[in-house]
Amino acid sequence: MKRTFAYLMTAFVATAMTVTSCSPIKDAPDKKDTVEFVGTLNGSQEVPSNSSAATGTMTGTYNKVTKELSYTINYTGLTPTAGHFHLSPGGPGVNGGVIIPFSSLTSPITGKSTLKQDQENALMEGRLYVNLHTAALPAGEIRADVKRKAL
Structure with a gap:
């Protein structure tokens, strides 16, 4: 009887651990389907930097399942002739090519864009x-x- 009970308890604990370790934890930062991103636009981040008084903000949400980036950019103090997301091969402080005009x-x-795998990698890596x-x-x-929003 004791041996059977011990065997059943061991099997129960092993099963419980297997089930809980395979369950998705949606609240863990890397397990969520969506990731929030932010950025503050100013002349000092330009390469080379400038003394523009214009400012702006960028907010975005990336859906890892659909690969879609939704974004909003607000700005004041300038009249843009062009605007886009760039992919920087070297990260912050390095210029790169346009990926989303x-x-x-x-x-x-405001807009939405479906990212390719290399673009998703760059987004997640802060490039x-x-x-x-x-x-x-x-x-x-x-x-x-563009950086991950602090939790």
């Missing part, structure tokens, strides 16, 4: 940035490195 430049700029260009500063007047 904005279809409208009126604040707030994307938002850039707004103007006639006065065609290489970029204000920029924001």
